[in-house]
Amino acid sequence: MTILVTGATGFVGQHVVEHLLATDSIRVIATARTEPSAGKTAGLSKVEFVPFDISTDWGDTDLFTYFGKPDAVIHLAWPGLPDYKSLAHIDTYWLQHYRFLTNLITNGLTNLTVTGTCLEYGLQSGCLSEDAPTQPTTAYGLAKDSLRKALELFIKNRTVSFKWVRLFYMFGKGQNPKSLLAQVEAAALRNEPVFNMSKGEQLRDYLPVTDVAKILIQTSLQQRITGIVNCCSGQPISVRALVERFMRENRYTMTLNLGYYPYPDYEPLAFWGDHRKLLNLLSNHD
């Protein structure tokens, strides 16, 4: 079978491509705005790469045929991150992605996996399950939430296996240099004695990006799976404990300057994903 991966040069995309290459009998087509740079993971050089910019006017092009009629699509592409508050998510990106995905479906795609975000839940605290009403408070969260709801209406009366994989927090190779653990690593490599961070008491739900990649692939491969799936550990961890664990594993010895930064205003202090649906999914195979 053939799987198209969009956003293939991104943090998650590179790992998805890498893991797809390790499976037998799957042909991978990767796409992103521009050809992968030399610094990206080796996986991308081994697959067919079809550059495509979703923000261009593709007119009446049948994108499903353009991408070689893939059996499934894992749609990771989304621009403008990590600026979650930019209104461009709402007034520009979401419609481009809605049109891109509905073009694929209209022209024959029957298996679509799209990544959502825990920011769809907004400021709700505690253990969040997929059936909780979404209440996004960021432009990015609202754009993703609207995209999902619009696609759900679009696929009514169509035979499409549509999965919405709601990402929580991730870490791993290729992560944004501005993300927390990347900054810890960079500071340690610069031999800085102190690392400035928030109080670190906020509880979050983290997965290694390699696990996220495997979950996305397994979700995509199961035609029977539909609807929202939290992509999460189900285990809240304080950000301080996460950093301390990472430092122990890497034998970094900096002092944490806790409380240097305030908490972000768009996240509750404690939330994590209900992972029961995910566990059920992972224990089933087509």
Place this chain on the structure above:
Amino acid sequence: MTILVTGATGFVGQHVVEHLLATDSIRVIATARTEPSAGKTAGLSKVEFVPFDISTDWGDTDLFTYFGKPDAVIHLAWPGLPDYKSLAHIDTYWLQHYRFLTNLITNGLTNLTVTGTCLEYGLQSGCLSEDAPTQPTTAYGLAKDSLRKALELFIKNRTVSFKWVRLFYMFGKGQNPKSLLAQVEAAALRNEPVFNMSKGEQLRDYLPVTDVAKILIQTSLQQRITGIVNCCSGQPISVRALVERFMRENRYTMTLNLGYYPYPDYEPLAFWGDHRKLLNLLSNHD
């Protein structure tokens, strides 16, 4: 003061213009896609009418100046109704209206009233209050819900009195000929012996459109009022009782053929609005 009314030739718009004319000291500017036809209410002929089509490309036009820098806007315009399921609400209309309204705000509008819909609540039953999470299941409900949420994000850090008036059901002069009471009236005037309808046991929340117009105006005039307001009676009435009351008032003597039509699939059997916020608003004056 000057109030711009969009969708002024529509069912609600005509009544809003009519009632605004009855108030002193308010200059009314009315707009709609095309000049009002002769059959519309007399009010429209007494106000300044500025035709404008929101679906056109207005480029960089400052629409706030174009419409004479109104002190307040009552935005009633919305195309494509009553086809609540058309995906055009999502992929076309909502962005046009978002751009239209944010253009006005960017260029100086500080008082905006927009009509929402009880379809934002989706399939939730019972007495629905403004703070219930929305769960639209129709394209129209989703488009309005997304528009409200996007505007809420847009006006953050701006000084705008933004009111979202969620309409429930209405009846009155000028209503859509396909609406229930208009059909009852038409059948009676044709001297039909029998009127086909649904079982009529569904509970709904109805207001005369004249009351809706007054509520919209009073909401618009109060700069302090912001947020969502249910525009409703707070009193559920069965559709059968509504029809029977209307027939009594008009001395129609048809037999009701109950159960001829099925219930619509996009509405719960019983829901009505919590009108406490509205009552509070109506009892306060700036």
